[in-house]
Amino acid sequence: MTPRTLITRSRPVAAPAADRRRAWLVTAMIVAFMVVNYADKSVLGLAAVPVMTELGLSNSTYGLISSSFFFLFSVAGLLVGFLSTRISSRVLLFVMTVLWAVAQLPVLLVASVPTLMAGRILLGAAEGPAASMSMHALYKWFPPERRALPSALQIGGAALGTLIAAPVVTWLIDGFGWRSAYAVLAAVSALWALLWWRVGHDGPYDHERTATGPGGPRLPYRRILLTGTVLGSIASAFGAAWALSLSHAWLPAYFRTQLDMSAAASATAISVISGFGLVLLLGVCPFVDALKSRGVSSRWSSGAAQSVAVVLAGCAMTAFPFVDATGPRLVLVACAFGGTAVAVPLHYMTTAEVVPPAQRGAVFGIVAGVGTLPGLVAPFLTGHLIDTAQTPAAGYTTAFVAAGAVMLTAGAFALTAIRPERDARRIAQEAGSRPPA
Template sequence: MTDTEVAPITPDKTQDNRRRAWIVTAMLVAFMMVNFADKAILGLAADPIMRDLGMSATQFGVANSAFFLLFSVFGAVGGVLADRVPPRWVLLGMVLLWSVSQAPMALGAGVAMLFASRILLGAAEGPAFPIAQQTALSWFPDHRRNLPSALITVGTTLGIVIAAPALTWVVREHGWRSAFAVVAVAGVLWAAVWALVGREGHHAVASDDAATTGTAAQGPGGISYRRILATRSWLGVTAAYASTYWMIALALVWMPSYLHDGLGFSATTAANLVAVVWAVNAVALLSQAGLTGWLLRRGVSSRWARARVGGITLIVAAAGCLALAGGERGPLTVLFLILGFGICGVMASIAVTTVAELAPAERRGGALGLMNAVVTVAGLVGPTLIGHLVDTQGPAGYDTAIVLSGALLLLGGLAAVTLVDPDRDRRRLAQ
């Protein structure tokens, strides 16, 4: 057998690989659930934390933004590291750090440690989404990546769907510090199982990347990160994803308070609405994965099947935000809320699969990590800005924030529709 030949794969081996692929994917869905439960605690317990620690809305927003202080930097570093170190070990180390970072607040720490723990948590969670996606996608060829990518993204929404009512109950019955203990224990349990079953796949990497990117023709160094990041597709999908991440940060940090203080819902109703919005997001993600996969299998280009499906969705979400901010409070409020917050998350999965299609395997982790580093700047800026708006404008500050969010979603949608064309940019990279 020559070096270029591939060993034959028996039916039993193929079945075993498929089973392993879905086990790993399921574990990574759970990984993202813990990840977003960690992020959600401050938003779900905002009022008691601010009251007990004597924090203003601006200070609370800064505490949430502190999470993103190192998030972007370590997201890029972790993505590049995962191109050199087996991602399963990077994932294991990250989860253990998450649990360590939650411990001080569970044990009675104050404001200073709240800031420090959020910075550490952000650094540890920065690479989580791109490395989880990279690990899962290594088990699937390009035309089958939409579902596992969407499922992992759905893990972020399931984390909120489960955490919102569950952690709200823990906060109400046992105090907000107990919620930090719960997510710390969840992280340790996940790490124990992952140490036994976590693996990377190598499914169709050679055929996908050599055929579609022309990496072999680029010489020993391959295609540089600089060339990938300069493509219109990477720039466009990153801009679109950034607008989505702005909404994710807004939903995680301020949605419970917005529903309670801005729209007048009770704390229990607000928690249930948070769960509903994230549940709709999960349905939207799975629907997008099904539609995109169906289009790709019928020969529709990724420009339409991914970028324009996502871009149009963001434009619809922008309309929902603008209607939510400008309309009278009434029966349509929940509909506009769902349109604004509940469907824009599809761009997260689309962004990942687009970059995975564009970048060769040996640059995929870095390309995804660098994209994540850029888009999460929205999480650094958003919570603090919105906290300032609430302090200076009162409840009207929430409406200003929603209008701003609608404008960002519109720009992101237009960027996806007009700039992203992976087929075009893949051919240019191969030259």
């Protein structure tokens, strides 16, 4: 038995038909999980204008409230990642969604800056591990060679969440007041938690069958995290997260205050951008699988795809503030905010290729925690730039150009650093020299 088999794993035996049906049921539940996740996350941005008007908030204060979502986001992702090695995905996802429901309640009691921040901080802590842990739960139901489509569907749930949330939440806000959106999302989160408790179970690929038995060898986390592939995957996630955090916090307000869109038109534009991201996900991820089946390396399939997506989105982010024509500008906005969608599932895939299975959940938590740090900075920085610029338009321009520069840098680094085959080979050799954990 060669060391390589410790990491890449022999081809698993085909799962029974009942397991395959359960796998797709769990996939459907996780897609719904991501839909609710992104609806919860986007509600403040969609309600930004009425909330700021009612409470008399400055752009900086609103930006601080938006950034507060990420105060515990990364820390929670890290902690829950390590807990995932001891606690089942069923329990973790159930607790998260119960907390999502609870987080919507403070603002229903008293609408103020402290309650808005308290709710966002709790929601951020509960959503910090959501993407990584739901992907980890999904991987327990599919072998490595069948993960691209489920991964795309999982992240597609995020795009679908924004696509659905934008018109529905906007309708609730316009028709029944912005508090109604919080109440409905609390109920939806609680309903998902109850359904998941009935149908959510860990799958047959829980720790994947390796040559050394369940779990396999363990390596120092520093050794894993300092590989080029993991660092590059974090970089692509970082660039994508910068655009995503701006999209949730400021894009609805930008459409309404700078492009003079109505609430309905703004919601439609956001839905179109999310739909564009969803189409990319469902098109690119299966294409990546097809490339791999034809012998194309992961570096040039999943690695290059996520890196180039972030670079191209960064170029669009830098360009659109300087385009006056409405049509071309909206096309560039869609590319800037929707084009990074493919980076999210692919950075998990490239990370998974070099991580010992027993440590995958913890590493996913670390990658997600570091990769989403822009959410702590970008919304507040943007609000500060808008308040201190000569005009709000100039502030938005500076913020978007800065975002584009971050994305270009992150994408270029990821393109040079992600080399899964090389790093998996090195880690496998080191794992082979260690006794099983």
